Amino acid sequence: MSNITLTRQVxxxxxxxxxYGDHHALKDINFPINKKEVTAIIGPSGxxxxxxxxxxxxxxxxxxxxxxxGEINFNGQNILSDKLDLVELRKNVGMVFQKGNPFPQxxxxxxxxxPRIHGMKRKVHLxxxxxxxxxxxxxxxxxxxxxxxxxxxxxxxxxxxxxxxxALATKPDVLLMDEPTSALDPISxxxxxxxxLELKEKYTIVIVTHNMQQASRVSDKxxxxxxxxxxELDSTSxxxxxxxxxxxxxxxxxxxx
Amino acid sequence: xxYMSTRSNFDxxxxxxxxxxxxxxxxxxTAIKESMLALVNxxxxxxxxxxxxxxxxxxxxxxxxxxALLLIxxxxxxxxxxxxxxxxxxxxxxxxxxxxxxxxxxxxxLHIGKEKHFKEIIDIPKMMEMALEMVSESISAYYAEDITxxxxxxxxxxxxxKMFGSLVQELMSYIPQNPNATxxxxxxxxxxxxxxxxxxxxxxxxxxxxxxxxGNRVNLND
Numbered sequence: 297m298s299n300i301t302l303t304r305q306v307x308x309x310x311x312x313x314x315x316y317g318d319h320h321a322l323k324d325i326n327f328p329i330n331k332k333e334v335t336a337i338i339g340p341s342g343x344x345x346x347x348x349x350x351x352x353x354x355x356x357x358x359x360x361x362x363x364x365x366g367e368i369n370f371n372g373q374n375i376l377s378d379k380l381d382l383v384e385l386r387k388n389v390g391m392v393f394q395k396g397n398p399f400p401q402x403x404x405x406x407x408x409x410x411p412r413i414h415g416m417k418r419k420v421h422l423x424x425x426x427x428x429x430x431x432x433x434x435x436x437x438x439x440x441x442x443x444x445x446x447x448x449x450x451x452x453x454x455x456x457x458x459x460x461x462x463a464l465a466t467k468p469d470v471l472l473m474d475e476p477t478s479a480l481d482p483i484s485x486x487x488x489x490x491x492x493l494e495l496k497e498k499y500t501i502v503i504v505t506h507n508m509q510q511a512s513r514v515s516d517k518x519x520x521x522x523x524x525x526x527x528e529l530d531s532t533s534x535x536x537x538x539x540x541x542x543x544x545x546x547x548x549x550x551x552x553x
Numbered sequence: 554x555x556y557m558s559t560r561s562n563f564d565x566x567x568x569x570x571x572x573x574x575x576x577x578x579x580x581x582x583t584a585i586k587e588s589m590l591a592l593v594n595x596x597x598x599x600x601x602x603x604x605x606x607x608x609x610x611x612x613x614x615x616x617x618x619x620x621a622l623l624l625i626x627x628x629x630x631x632x633x634x635x636x637x638x639x640x641x642x643x644x645x646x647x648x649x650x651x652x653x654x655x656x657x658x659x660x661x662x663l664h665i666g667k668e669k670h671f672k673e674i675i676d677i678p679k680m681m682e683m684a685l686e687m688v689s690e691s692i693s694a695y696y697a698e699d700i701t702x703x704x705x706x707x708x709x710x711x712x713x714x715k716m717f718g719s720l721v722q723e724l725m726s727y728i729p730q731n732p733n734a735t736x737x738x739x740x741x742x743x744x745x746x747x748x749x750x751x752x753x754x755x756x757x758x759x760x761x762x763x764x765x766x767x768g769n770r771v772n773l774n775d
Contacts, residue, residue, distance in 0.1 A: 509629050536631045538768030548631050550560050 305369075306331045306469055306500045307352060312366035314347060316359065321347050323524045325366070329470075334492060334501045336515035336532065338508060340547065343521040345504045349472050352502065353389035354382060371469070387414060390463030391472040395479040396455025398447035398462075403430075403439050406447045406458055410466035429461040433491055453484025460491065464499075471495065473503040477510065489514050508548055512536045520544045563628050570620055570641045571696060577613040578648045578692040584610065584655035585688065585751065589681050592662040592744060593674050603659040610652040617645040640765040644695050647754045647761070651688060654747045654754075661740040661747075671727065671734035677744060680716045683709060684748045687755035694762045703759035707773035713752035720745045 307329035314322035337345040350356040367374045407426045430436040435457045477485040492514045518535040520528045528544045546552045591600035690706035763771045
């Protein structure tokens with residue numbers, strides 16, 4: 297493999313296996329993730345896609361009885377074996393979930409939360425980060441006059457964009473999104489999708505989605521998981537026009553899964 | 554792999570689309586045959602019928618297009634499903650060209666009118682027979698999604714091209730001895746050109762079939 301290819305990869309996962317107790321949930325996953333690309337992960341429920349995405353910032357370690365083997369190289373460091381600063385990892389690999397989950401605090405404090413934890417104290421710096429993060433998620437104009445009101449007063453779509461802003465505030469390299477629009481109305485969904493396309497200029501994004509049209513609209517690469525295996529990983533256009541594996545074809549055309 | 558019938562309605566719609574195209578192709582094929590009979594037998598009434606019947610084939614093409622677009626909008630098809638719909642759109646446009654060619658041949662028959670043929674027309678129907686084989690094979694290959702048949706069809710294109718070359722040369726050579734038949738001879742040369750186009754459109758359909766089945770684009774016209 298050439299160095300050029302290596303430097304393009306932010307994650308390089310080799311022979312990753314994961315067990316929940318006796319249940320073998322991820323099987324021999326080999327998965328390179330390129331910088332500033334959007335990688336979509338699709339597959340039926342229980343296929344391991346959420347498990348996989350949670351290994352990338354080791355959120356998976358919060359589940360009891362998880363055992364992993366193999367390598368997850370993040371910027372050249374194997375996060376499974378090396379001495380690792382988990383806080384640093386999660387600062388660099390942010391995550392948003394199905395439903396916006398703002399802290400029961402003000403809009404401002406939600407976004408400032410991460411930078412504060414990482415030692416940012418001066419108001420002028422925090423103001424700058426909050427403004428920039430909210431602008432990045434196209435929420436600024438909607439909330440600039442009520443930054444100190446409760447975040448839980450925002451609509452579902454706004455809450456989700458706030459959570460993305462909160463993740464961006466620590467200046468991560470990678471943004472993990474686990475079904476980020478599954479609880480949103482169609483317009484809020486499209487806003488998030490537009491946002492993903494803008495964010496990929498600066499960030500690497502991995503998105504788990506049940507919405508195949510969404511995967512085809514926003515991603516550069518698509519990975520199809522089935523029963524813990526990575527069946528196919530290819531450019532999104534290939535996956536949706538001419539997939540190599542008939543199980544991928546069956547799933548994306550809605551004939552099984 | 555057997556799939557749960559999660560999309561049986563969509564599958565039925567795809568089948569209907571294909572059946573509609575088969576119906577259109579069969580009408581176009583008939584139109585071509587009728588136009589040839591009109592030309593050979595100088596049957597001007599039949600020629601006019603072919604021209605008048607073209608609307609019906611055009612309407613079928615619109616119907617196929619509307620249904621294909623509706624399915625794209627409604628079902629968000631991907632992979633093979635999307636290629637099936639794309640093929641229906643492309644093949645229907647080739648079939649529409651078959652019908653237009655039938656009209657062109659019928660018009661040539663009208664141009665020649667009742668003027669006595671300067672020579673018995675034997676080779677042109679032979680060339681047409683070969684082109685019609687290609688039409689029928691290309692449509693069968695589309696319907697059965699049969700690449701082997703598609704390739705077999707495309708192989709005949711060279712032969713039709715050769716016949717075209719020699720027939721046109723032959724026709725031109727008659728002009729000096731038959732100056733009064735010049736119009737007729739030119740019309741017949743046009744007809745040869747039309748038949749050659751039928752073979753080309755059949756080859757295009759054969760290529761569409763290969764793409765439909767394999768997802769790979771090929772040029773069968775080399």
